[in-house]
Amino acid sequence: MSAEILHLRARAEGEHMLLECPSVGLFTNAVRAGMALVAGARAGTLLTLGRACELRVPDEVAGLVDGDLHERVQAPVGYGTVLYRLRPLAGATASASKNAAGSDSSGAPLFRSPSAGRFWHRAAPGEPALASVGGMIEAGRAIGLVEVMKTFTLVHYQPTGGLPARARVVRVLVADGAEVAEKAPLLELAPE
Amino acid sequence: MAKVPLFPIGRAREAFLDGASFERNRTALGALDATLAERRAKIAAGWGAEYAERVHKKGKLTARERIELLKDADSRVFEVLAFVNHGRKFGKLESPAAGVVTAYVRVGGRWTMVIANDNTVASGSWWPLSPEKIERAQQMALRLRLPVIYLVDCSGLYLPEQSATFPARTGAGHIFKMNSLLSAAGVPQIAGVFGDCIAGGGYMPIISDRVYMTEQAYMVIAGAALIKGAKSLHLSSLDIGGPEVHVHQSACADVRVPDDETAIAMIRAEIERLPSSGAAYYRHGAQPAAPQQPNHELAGLFPTDHRMTYDADEVLARLVDRSLFWEFCPERGREMVVGVGRVNGLYMGLVANRQGVIDDPEHKGKKKPCGILYKEGIAKLAAFSRACNDDGIPLVWLQDISGFDIGVEAERLGLLGYGSSLIYSNSTNSVPMFTVLLRKASGAGYYALAGLPYEPVVQLSTVLARQSVMEGRTLAIAAYNTKLDDDFEILTQDPKERAEIEAGMRDTEARIEGDMSPYKSAAQMDTDELVSPLELRAWLELFAEASYQSIGYRRIKNPRIWSLHDAAALWEARG
Numbered sequence: 083m084s085a086e087i088l089h090l091r092a093r094a095e096g097e098h099m100l101l102e103c104p105s106v107g108l109f110t111n112a113v114r115a116g117m118a119l120v121a122g123a124r125a126g127t128l129l130t131l132g133r134a135c136e137l138r139v140p141d142e143v144a145g146l147v148d149g150d151l152h153e154r155v156q157a158p159v160g161y162g163t164v165l166y167r168l169r170p171l172a173g174a175t176a177s178a179s180k181n182a183a184g185s186d187s188s189g190a191p192l193f194r195s196p197s198a199g200r201f202w203h204r205a206a207p208g209e210p211a212l213a214s215v216g217g218m219i220e221a222g223r224a225i226g227l228v229e230v231m232k233t234f235t236l237v238h239y240q241p242t243g244g245l246p247a248r249a250r251v252v253r254v255l256v257a258d259g260a261e262v263a264e265k266a267p268l269l270e271l272a273p274e
Numbered sequence: 275m276a277k278v279p280l281f282p283i284g285r286a287r288e289a290f291l292d293g294a295s296f297e298r299n300r301t302a303l304g305a306l307d308a309t310l311a312e313r314r315a316k317i318a319a320g321w322g323a324e325y326a327e328r329v330h331k332k333g334k335l336t337a338r339e340r341i342e343l344l345k346d347a348d349s350r351v352f353e354v355l356a357f358v359n360h361g362r363k364f365g366k367l368e369s370p371a372a373g374v375v376t377a378y379v380r381v382g383g384r385w386t387m388v389i390a391n392d393n394t395v396a397s398g399s400w401w402p403l404s405p406e407k408i409e410r411a412q413q414m415a416l417r418l419r420l421p422v423i424y425l426v427d428c429s430g431l432y433l434p435e436q437s438a439t440f441p442a443r444t445g446a447g448h449i450f451k452m453n454s455l456l457s458a459a460g461v462p463q464i465a466g467v468f469g470d471c472i473a474g475g476g477y478m479p480i481i482s483d484r485v486y487m488t489e490q491a492y493m494v495i496a497g498a499a500l501i502k503g504a505k506s507l508h509l510s511s512l513d514i515g516g517p518e519v520h521v522h523q524s525a526c527a528d529v530r531v532p533d534d535e536t537a538i539a540m541i542r543a544e545i546e547r548l549p550s551s552g553a554a555y556y557r558h559g560a561q562p563a564a565p566q567q568p569n570h571e572l573a574g575l576f577p578t579d580h581r582m583t584y585d586a587d588e589v590l591a592r593l594v595d596r597s598l599f600w601e602f603c604p605e606r607g608r609e610m611v612v613g614v615g616r617v618n619g620l621y622m623g624l625v626a627n628r629q630g631v632i633d634d635p636e637h638k639g640k641k642k643p644c645g646i647l648y649k650e651g652i653a654k655l656a657a658f659s660r661a662c663n664d665d666g667i668p669l670v671w672l673q674d675i676s677g678f679d680i681g682v683e684a685e686r687l688g689l690l691g692y693g694s695s696l697i698y699s700n701s702t703n704s705v706p707m708f709t710v711l712l713r714k715a716s717g718a719g720y721y722a723l724a725g726l727p728y729e730p731v732v733q734l735s736t737v738l739a740r741q742s743v744m745e746g747r748t749l750a751i752a753a754y755n756t757k758l759d760d761d762f763e764i765l766t767q768d769p770k771e772r773a774e775i776e777a778g779m780r781d782t783e784a785r786i787e788g789d790m791s792p793y794k795s796a797a798q799m800d801t802d803e804l805v806s807p808l809e810l811r812a813w814l815e816l817f818a819e820a821s822y823q824s825i826g827y828r829r830i831k832n833p834r835i836w837s838l839h840d841a842a843a844l845w846e847a848r849g
Contacts, residue, residue: 111637111639111640124639127638127639134638136639197631197641198641205295205298205582206579212294222288222289222292223292223294224292224294224295227582230630230631230641230643231631231642231643232581232643233581233582233583233629233630233631233643233644233645234579234581234582234583235582235583235629235630235631236291236292236295236582236583238290238291238292
């Protein structure tokens with residue numbers, strides 16, 4: 083049985099975006115500081131009277147978590163409590179799409195991370211980057227690695243969710259070694 | 275369910291691994307395989323062409339030439355323990371393969387264990403670890419009730435190192451105890467004596483059921499060099515204990531043959547008198563078949579960096595017949611993949627560590643890294659191990675494991691208890707078990723997955739394997755803990771002291787990394803043989819055929835009444 087999903091409420095504060103809690107409960111599994119949060123991403127769990135609800139990032143929102151505002155395990159929160167403060171995500175803007183692939187506000191297709199972790203550009207130090215600006219990618223091509231708990235898994239380009247079968251890399255949106263959330267945009271693409 | 279529900283597994287390589295990464299892996303493995311081939315060739319050459327020439331001049335064959343002549347023409351020799359004493363010096367001397375060749379050899383359609391003194395290395399004498407190596411090979415034969423063939427050409431202990439070979443529990447005398455135990459268990463033993471057979475070595479052929487002696491062979495408790503008056507009487511060792519004495523007077527040997535070639539032909543004929551292999555019967559009508567997914571692709575599936583992931587299911591797909599597999603309990607303990615497949619038509623239980631990340635069963639929405647043992651995975655392994663033991667399905671443990679999960683949750687869930695249950699099962703199993711270290715074999719994970727201390731019949735290491743309790747970097751941090759801060763950075767600002775600590779940590783890390791080399795492991799008998807991943811299918815075929823060859827000594831249930839079906843029925847979802 084899948085958990086009930088609750089979307090956080092977004093409120094702008096200067097160039098920052100605040101994500102507020104839509105209900106009362108114990109906030110747990112918080113996404114850590116420095117991770118990217120984008121529309122549709124999982125943003126922790128809210129336990130209310132023993133019932134777990136999955137928190138999701140609302141549409142039109144993307145940014146990097148700025149500081150840890152709460153304990154990661156069972157922090158008591160109420161209606162409107164600010165759970166995350168996001169600073170703008172360099173190189174990527176809010177997603178206008180709900181699907182995993184999606185595109186940015188300018189309509190450019192974005193390839194997103196299949197899982198949370200640390201994104202690496204090359205298979206080993208000293209080797210060329212697996213995906214570089216101007217390079218061509220197609221289905222099955224390795225474009226980087228995601229490190230989760232000391233294990234490294236190749237990220238293969240999959241043209242799902244409306245992404246082109248072949249594409250040129252316009253921008254690499256995540257720095258080498260930066261932490262990413264699940265579904266965080268990794269590459270901006272141009273169809274070929 | 276009486277029928278074994280085998281399903282196709284695996285995908286075309288392009289569907290899960292891009293060509294560039296595949297080539298990268300293949301190139302890296304190719305270099306490691308080239309080193310393996312080069313080192314094997316050097317070991318096979320013994321002390322070199324000059325010594326082989328000496329043997330030939332006496333009208334004899336070298337140990338490896340004898341084995342080539344002995345084996346079925348269409349089979350390959352599976353040498354085990356070839357790297358024992360690799361890189362080890364005794365004064366200025368080396369002892370390639372510890373001076374004795376031990377190998378699974380197919381003779382007349384039956385797998386045998388051949389133990390052949392290498393007469394190109396110090397006249398086949400026994401070095402430190404030679405006795406242990408011979409005993410290990412005897413143990414491998416005893417476990418599967420495979421006939422043992424001794425090709426004896428041994429001048430006794432290499433005496434300058436006698437303290438390391440004579441008195442220990444596993445000293446040379448234990449070889450003869452193993453001879454006795456093999457005999458007591460009804461395992462056929464046949465000896466060919468081709469040359470020297472001095473002192474304790476004399477007992478080895480005598481306990482054998484049949485003993486052939488060539489005209490150049492002698493067996494003596496002490497050679498002419500130690501017999502008072504032998505010189506003036508012009509007595510040679512051949513006069514004292516040659517075939518004239520032992521075949522015709524003492525009856526310590528059975529048959530006298532003119533030369534090596536005749537002796538080998540006679541030994542082959544003896545093996546052909548034994549019952550034929552039960553393997554064909556236990557195929558239950560199935561035909562042996564190659565994996566559907568190409569086996570040769572194993573060359574490029576494994577990243578050499580042990581931290582990088584690969585798809586373990588795809589490895590299994592490239593090892594089992596027709597890439598058909600029944601995964602046992604697939605929904606639970608996802609970090610492990612276990613199940614049954616056929617190898618050369620014979621049922622084998624296979625266990626492998628998945629790599630990468632799985633959903634955390636204890637915390638919805640969270641992930642856990644694989645290559646680690648958690649509660650469900652351990653329980654699944656123990657249940658599978660017990661069922662295979664009950665059903666007589668030989669088990670293959672393919673290890674690529676970092677260890678058990680650690681921390682507050684691991685202790686709260688009682689992993690020590692679940693792990694101990696698994697260890698108890700593996701320790702008391704009587705079904706043949708084989709262990710393959712694919713890459714990492716770390717910590718208690720190495721133990722739990724039937725590592726060498728749990729006495730699998732054979733343990734192989736691939737050229738990618740690394741056995742350790744702790745990685746080099748981690749151990750360096752632990753060793754210099756008092757000099758480091760919370761982030762493991764060096765505390766002191768004194769440049770000289772910093773340089774010393776840095777050098778010390780570097781040395782510790784380098785030494786530990788060196789100790790993890792599979793060559794070092796094989797040299798000190800911490801693993802039985804080194805192989806390329808490309809050879810694994812051939813080895814599994816050997817394991818399957820050898821496990822099902824002899825009949826009547828172990829339980830082999832027909833698949834209709836497997837306990838595995840009962841276990842699966844209770845695990846499977848209803849409806």
